[in-house]
Amino acid sequence: MRHLIEPEDLTLDEILELVDMGLEMYENPKAYSKVCDGKILASLFFEPSTRTKFSFDSAMMRLGGNVIGFSDAETTSAKKGESLADTIRVMGYYSDIVVMRHPKEGAPKLAAEYSSVPIINGGDGGHQHPTQTLTDLITIKRFKGTVDGHNVAFCGDLKYGRTVHSLIRTLARFGSKKFYLISPDELKLPSALKRQLVERYGVELVEANYMEEVIDDIDVFYMTRIQKERFFNEADYLKLKNSFKLTREKLRNSKTDMIVMHPLPRVNEIAYDVDEDPRAVYFEQSEMGVYVRMALITKLLEVGPYARG
Amino acid sequence: MLEVKGIENGIVIDHMKAGNGLKIFNLLFSSIEHPVVLLMNVKSDQLGRKDIIKVENTFDVDMNLLGLVDQNITVNTIKNNLLVDKKKVEIPKTLTGGIKCQNPRCITHSDDYAIPTFTLLKSNGKLEYECNYCEEITVYKL
Numbered sequence: 162m163r164h165l166i167e168p169e170d171l172t173l174d175e176i177l178e179l180v181d182m183g184l185e186m187y188e189n190p191k192a193y194s195k196v197c198d199g200k201i202l203a204s205l206f207f208e209p210s211t212r213t214k215f216s217f218d219s220a221m222m223r224l225g226g227n228v229i230g231f232s233d234a235e236t237t238s239a240k241k242g243e244s245l246a247d248t249i250r251v252m253g254y255y256s257d258i259v260v261m262r263h264p265k266e267g268a269p270k271l272a273a274e275y276s277s278v279p280i281i282n283g284g285d286g287g288h289q290h291p292t293q294t295l296t297d298l299i300t301i302k303r304f305k306g307t308v309d310g311h312n313v314a315f316c317g318d319l320k321y322g323r324t325v326h327s328l329i330r331t332l333a334r335f336g337s338k339k340f341y342l343i344s345p346d347e348l349k350l351p352s353a354l355k356r357q358l359v360e361r362y363g364v365e366l367v368e369a370n371y372m373e374e375v376i377d378d379i380d381v382f383y384m385t386r387i388q389k390e391r392f393f394n395e396a397d398y399l400k401l402k403n404s405f406k407l408t409r410e411k412l413r414n415s416k417t418d419m420i421v422m423h424p425l426p427r428v429n430e431i432a433y434d435v436d437e438d439p440r441a442v443y444f445e446q447s448e449m450g451v452y453v454r455m456a457l458i459t460k461l462l463e464v465g466p467y468a469r470g
Numbered sequence: 471m472l473e474v475k476g477i478e479n480g481i482v483i484d485h486m487k488a489g490n491g492l493k494i495f496n497l498l499f500s501s502i503e504h505p506v507v508l509l510m511n512v513k514s515d516q517l518g519r520k521d522i523i524k525v526e527n528t529f530d531v532d533m534n535l536l537g538l539v540d541q542n543i544t545v546n547t548i549k550n551n552l553l554v555d556k557k558k559v560e561i562p563k564t565l566t567g568g569i570k571c572q573n574p575r576c577i578t579h580s581d582d583y584a585i586p587t588f589t590l591l592k593s594n595g596k597l598e599y600e601c602n603y604c605e606e607i608t609v610y611k612l
Binding site: 245 | 573575576577578579580581582583584601602603604605606607
């Protein structure tokens with residue numbers, strides 16, 4: 162039995178295989194519409210989520226399976242003080258696979274220690290969000306032809322953005338040697354992660370204060386939301402928020418085949434007029450999340466394309 | 471000169487840097503029932519001054535915790551007045567308990583099933599441990 166707690170739980174070959182299987186399911190969804198017949202996904206969201214929860218629910222339903230679960234821990238026995246380990250042990254009797262989101266970092270790892278069914282981490286605090294990374298990679302493959310070999314820039318909140326941390330580490334594993342980091346000083350990539358990228362993977366990190374400085378060299382532009390509450394005062398936030406806002410004007414100097422990604426929700430960091438630009442792929446990115454999660458569910462359940470024997 | 475007689479059966483924790491004896495006593499021996507003696511500021515050729523702890527009638531001691539506090543320590547096991555074993559502690563490569571994860575959002579702070587466990591990352595100058603649950607780095611400070 163396998164779990165997916167962090168991207169490192171998958172080998173690079175397995176990640177590529179999931180990305181390709183997700184693209185195959187995107188191209189031929191009908192062929193896979195019954196492979197999870199009779200299977201149940203428990204969708205345990207101890208904190209709210211829109212895309213991740215519905216993306217998983219949709220993925221399981223598109224595979225012909227069923228979904229049970231909750232999206233508010235207030236309505237569960239966790240509220241009564243039940244330990245996560247007990248909740249998970251019971252869920253093993255009610256379902257065949259579990260996806261969970263939890264505010265505490267490391268909670269999915271604890272769940273995996275006590276679970277009799279595969280656990281998928283749907284996000285644990287600011288720590289890991291491996292299926293977002295798979296979503297990002299399938300999007301890059303769909304629009305750029307390959308997962309690696311591109312100049313990737315990350316912009317916005319690089320300090321707390323777990324999607325950035327997971328993706329940059331995974332791309333480094335694939336051999337990417339240079340990343341552009343565009344963020345305010347308050348929200349720079351954590352130094353421990355920088356150290357890991359440089360020491361373990363030999364990566365070069367190019368930090369910029371403005372996207373205009375580097376945008377002409379970028380193939381994949383990964384935007385993230387800057388949250389007001391990350392700043393000490395509103396004046397700093399107001400001063401900086403437009404510096405990290407992508408507009409049609411700023412796109413003018415970028416490559417014609419660059420892609421703009423965003424894990425969503427977007428607030429104001431990408432102007433609405435960018436949506437019409439063919440380089441904007443963030444809604445398709447959400448769409449691809451369903452298909453790569455379909456591939457992941459079948460892999461962990463060992464059904465359909467991953468059936469044994 | 472102050473004299474403390476040897477023990478018949480038990481352990482002698484030797485070569486503690488002066489000052490560490492009380493820390494270790496408080497961590498490991500402040501509430502045990504066996505006879506314990508803590509010697510402080512004993513003259514030492516190697517260290518100048520050192521602390522020593524002698525515990526009678528037990529052979530159990532958390533070598534990991536000792537290694538965490540003071541890597542110079544040796545633990546002597548005495549049986550029937552004879553020295554039967556002498557071990558030097560090492561910096562523990564993994565830790566279970568002993569320290570708390572410094573990440574307040576870590577599951578180890580809120581779920582009794584999540585026993586804090588750590589893996590040593592760096593030991594030059596300061597001891598850096600990575601939490602096996604949340605991966606945050608905790609620098610060991612006593």
